[in-house]
Amino acid sequence: MSDSVTITIDGRNIEARPGQTILEAADAAGIYIPRLCSHPDLKPIGSCRVCTVVVDGRPQAACVKPVMDGMVVQNSTPELLQHRRNIVDMMFVEGNHFCMFCEKSGNCELQAMAYRFGITAPQYPFQFPEKEVDASHPDILLDHNRCIMCARCVRASQELDGKNVFQSIGRGFARKIGVNGERALGDTDMAATDKAADICPVGCIVRKRVGFEKPIGQRLYDTRPIGSDIEEVRA
Amino acid sequence: MGTRKIVIEPVTRVEGHGKVTILLDEAGQVSQARLHIVEFRGFERFIQGRPYWEIPVLVQRLCGICPVSHHLAAAKAMDGIVGVDRLTPTAEKMRRLMHYGQMFQSHALHFFHLVSPDLLFGFDADPLERNVIGVARKYPELAVQGVMMRKYGQEIIKATAGKKIHGTGAIPGGINKNLSIAERDGFLKEIDQMLAWCRTSLTIARDYTLEHLDELADFGSFDSNHVSLVRADGAMDLYHGNLRAIDKDGNRIFDQVDYQGYFKYIAEEVKPWSYMKFPFISSLGPETGWYRVGPLARINACDFIDTPEAEVARKDFLSVTDGQPNNITMAYHWARMVELLHAGEKIRELLHDPDLQGGDLVLKGERRGESVGLIEAPRGTLFHHYKVDENDQVTMANLIVSTTNNNTPMNRAVEGVARKYLSGAEITEGLLNRVEVAIRAYDPCLSCATHAMGRMPLVVELHDAAGRTLDRRVRD
The missing domain is CATH 3.30.70.20 (Alpha-Beta Plaits)
Incomplete structure (x- = not known):
């Protein structure tokens, strides 16, 4: 088995490791696929379906779908964005x-x-x-x-x-x-x-008892949209 | 002609929605006049079960005009719940700055946007001109001044609470941020201009009152008791103090009462025709125990103001009544502008205080099950009373909102003006506006005042003796 596979996400070639999910491979490449139930410390279960992408023409949950060489993934089509x-x-x-x-x-x-x-x-x-x-x-x-x-x-x-x-x-x-x-x-x-x-x-x-201790302006998403930490990897 | 009923709905240029009904007897004399509040809110019920630390942020949604007052009154109550009787200097001063910013913007808004059309154009002026747009056309400098003063207060709220409306600054036991040097310097740059505008606003209100004193002295005026928080040394204190009640002559009914026991001194009556309750001083009973709150009551009740220019203005204000309490309803406007100047002076004082840049923001103490928070909101004394169980959930809430305290006085003012101007007269728009002018003097916030319900824009209906509607005016 080779050390790496190549997939394309929205037309861009991505190197990924076998065994990675599409979501993990995208993260490593600085491509943000929106998700809610997925968490890096937990096993994925594909429950919320917010990370749905189109893989070779079929909708799949990116958090559970392993990468395969030559996979063609669509992440940001207008239709997918509307579904999410x-x-x-x-x-x-x-x-x-x-x-x-x-x-x-x-x-x-x-x-x-x-x-x-x-x-x-x-x-x-x-x-x-x-x-x-x-x-x-x-x-x-x-x-x-x-x-x-x-x-x-x-x-x-x-x-x-x-x-x-x-x-x-x-x-x-x-x-x-x-x-x-x-x-x-x-x-x-x-x-x-x-x-x-x-x-x-x-x-x-x-x-309990710690709500609102962080002032407006210093909260996680006050100044940067969710996913921008992943997208910064690419920049 | 049989008996007639006039309804003014909505009452205009006030916060919230309400209506006035005026009954005329067969001779065209006013037999009854009432202000009704017709919105339902239900906050006291639906915050039950919510965790106590959420309440200062939740309950401020009662109002979009002075949410800071509810935010701070609830936070003060929750300070008690977490066992903190004295905040750190940084926390208390940040909250005070937030509150004075609130007082500053609210008083400016009321005076320039809501009231100035009556004072500048006259009660009988064409309503097409007698409004804030008319003011902007004819007195553009004043209109700009009003907008800029409001903005300054709102920016202070943003710097202390995180947002201009419905922020999160005050938390149980303290505050969640201090004031940065950059924020402070921004405010200092403008404070002299703001104080200059406070002085001109005060002059307008003062000169207007003195020029029209003969008419205003009898315009919806009446003797009343007055209730306010005062500091331990008797000074006006808008953020914290003890309760004082005085009668029309200034005699003290109670004084330096710890507000944790307010319910031993203040009771509330419910009447079937209004969703707003009628508070009164328990020892006097509902007939004579009703009282006024707000700028007029605060200036009447305090012994002095601890900022120099506002103290000079207070003495000047009281010289009209030879140092005795002023019971003229329309003097509220002048009193409000004295407080505007006081708030401006307090903001300047605080901005020069290095405690605002301190780092000690929150304290914790021993948990308690019940607590009361009071504050002098722009419209008067605001009571928040909560019980919290061992799971941190609110089990009881009672709010006596500033405007609710002024319920009986506003009804008196409405009745007084109606009897004087409407009895036996041909009903004109200008005469009906006088009823609203009397209500506006109290700067009521009817959306806050209703627990109960409230709708403050006014409808006026004219009924014949058989109850048929002859005429109807609606303004929203």
């Missing part, structure tokens, strides 16, 4: 995402993605679902209103913390993150030092 916008849009209306008073504002990957895509208002009707706030843990707040079902917390607890604090439960619209306790997060073995406490892309799992 629609997915992000649906995430907003399926939850209760009130950016205006959310402590994750400015550091939120969902919000940053919407800004990157130029979404100023949702095109779909708000669902305003009834969601719970689980404040039972002394150090961690779990606000289901803001969950996008990326399952990063589920994977982080298992893969990084060696625990099993979170699970996806239910089906369809009723699907949600459950906790492995009698009633609530406070009954689990979740600890403030767990990696799962800091892995949430949105404001669903946050550390």
